[in-house]
Amino acid sequence: xxxxxxxxxxxxxxxxxxxxxxxxxxxxxxxxxxxxxxxxxxxxxxxxxxxxxxxxxxxxxxxxxxxxxxxxxxxxxxxxxxxxxxxxxxxxxxxxxxxxxxxxxxxxxxxxxxxxxxxxxxxxxxxxxxxxxxxxxxxxxxxxxxxxxxxxxxxxxxxxxxxxxxxxxxxxxxxxxxxxxxxxxxxxxxxxxxxxxxxxxxxxxxxxxxxxxxxxxxxxxxxxxxxxxxxxxxxxxxxxxxxxxxxxxxxxxxxxxxxxxxxxxxxxxxxxxxxxxxxxxxxxxxxxxxxxxxxxxxxxxxxxxxxxxxxxxxxxxxxxxxxxxxxxxxxxxxxxxxxxxxxxxxxxxxxxxxxxxxxxxxxxxxxxxxxxxxxxxxxxxxxxxxxxxxxxxxxxxxxxxxxxxxxxxxxxxxxxxxxxxxxxxxxxxxxxxxxxxxxxxxxxxxxxxxxxxxxxxxxxxxxxxxxxxxxxxxxxxxxxxxxxxxxxxxxxxxxxxxxxxxxxxx
Numbered sequence: 001x002x003x004x005x006x007x008x009x010x011x012x013x014x015x016x017x018x019x020x021x022x023x024x025x026x027x028x029x030x031x032x033x034x035x036x037x038x039x040x041x042x043x044x045x046x047x048x049x050x051x052x053x054x055x056x057x058x059x060x061x062x063x064x065x066x067x068x069x070x071x072x073x074x075x076x077x078x079x080x081x082x083x084x085x086x087x088x089x090x091x092x093x094x095x096x097x098x099x100x101x102x103x104x105x106x107x108x109x110x111x112x113x114x115x116x117x118x119x120x121x122x123x124x125x126x127x128x129x130x131x132x133x134x135x136x137x138x139x140x141x142x143x144x145x146x147x148x149x150x151x152x153x154x155x156x157x158x159x160x161x162x163x164x165x166x167x168x169x170x171x172x173x174x175x176x177x178x179x180x181x182x183x184x185x186x187x188x189x190x191x192x193x194x195x196x197x198x199x200x201x202x203x204x205x206x207x208x209x210x211x212x213x214x215x216x217x218x219x220x221x222x223x224x225x226x227x228x229x230x231x232x233x234x235x236x237x238x239x240x241x242x243x244x245x246x247x248x249x250x251x252x253x254x255x256x257x258x259x260x261x262x263x264x265x266x267x268x269x270x271x272x273x274x275x276x277x278x279x280x281x282x283x284x285x286x287x288x289x290x291x292x293x294x295x296x297x298x299x300x301x302x303x304x305x306x307x308x309x310x311x312x313x314x315x316x317x318x319x320x321x322x323x324x325x326x327x328x329x330x331x332x333x334x335x336x337x338x339x340x341x342x343x344x345x346x347x348x349x350x351x352x353x354x355x356x357x358x359x360x361x362x363x364x365x366x367x368x369x370x371x372x373x374x375x376x377x378x379x380x381x382x383x384x385x386x387x388x389x390x391x392x393x394x395x396x397x398x399x400x401x402x403x404x405x406x407x408x409x410x411x412x413x414x415x416x417x418x419x420x421x422x423x424x425x426x427x428x429x430x431x432x433x434x435x436x437x438x439x440x441x442x443x444x445x446x447x448x449x450x451x452x453x454x455x456x457x458x459x460x461x462x463x464x465x466x467x468x469x470x471x472x473x474x475x476x477x478x479x480x481x482x483x484x485x486x487x488x489x490x491x492x493x494x495x496x497x498x499x500x501x502x503x504x505x506x
Contacts, residue, residue: 007080039092065158072126103142116211117279122153124272131197140203183226191227198261205256213242308403309498313485398462402498411461426503431480443480
């Protein structure tokens, strides 16, 4: 199939993988001059009315899943059908994600407890978005999870297992033996043909068990054996399979592997929060012993979760580099100031009857100059400092560090630490200022517990000197603690990951 053109625009370049449903190719989108991934669903190749009906249903359901947009979900760009010999074959066009499958990482044995918690939380975030849209994955397993070079997760094939069933008319095991899902990761109710959103959480529980122990919760020689085990057997505790697994992990995984869906976590969002709390739980001292075979030395290295995200800025960049907005707020401020300055020059002569309708005389001009001058004096004084700051863009170097225990900032106000245990919320948004501050900066904001009091004069790190930072505090008690200077997409992603990993549950 190399060099074959699909849909009149996607030229297949090289095969990336192959599975039960078909092949995945890297392709060149000749219309947009970019590389994409194309999944050719050869399972649905074939003629006849049944084949046509299956492909139509697949394309219809694929259009629904294509609506999912999330940082941890592989985006579907396009879909269609192509001729392959005498049969028509459906295909999906997706974003091309560089990285490796989680199954490859598992074979190397390099997965740490911190990675398992972080990746599990990211998968849960993706599931939460899909479930909210009424879409189940139905086939969570290592080969459907990609790990990017930056260490983040991308989930593949939402709903594709169900859509690719060439015979099913309902969520069930069909009479032909086609199973919607993968038996080693299949929830009991899904094995009975009655999947629900929490079936995906069960599959994720099997995946997490495998990540932290090196083996699946159930061992069986064939499909029937796996389905029987999921339906009737109780899973072992992860710590009984691999020493060094904390009891908190036992509780989380066994809750996910409950036979009754009502006994599992209520939603993927609840699971995500639990995993993020688990990610901040210190691991026990000592090296975990392998359950089977040899353990890679990489599993014994210090966890990278202990390494804070750190970034610094010089403050020498133009204002436009510090915000995603267009500074319309600054123009509004100038308009208000001009109105306040010039208004007395009109209002005072009117009140003193110095202006006659339809006439302009020297008396009016004199009153206008006098009253405008009176207005300029106090307002001009208040505008001098922020206006000069705006024009000269004076700023000093500052830095931000986001670690497991606290956030630390440095700037012209000194070094400050903010403990996570005192933080309720952590967000990235525009810093809202009062009338006289003519800047619009993106900043890191914190909302603290009630026992934390803000000291007056505590400017956000990176805030222009001589512009009072206390005027940026919001009415709901949210404080900007750091201006975010120019950042690359990778740095923004790493900062967001650090906040999600260490910060308060969302």
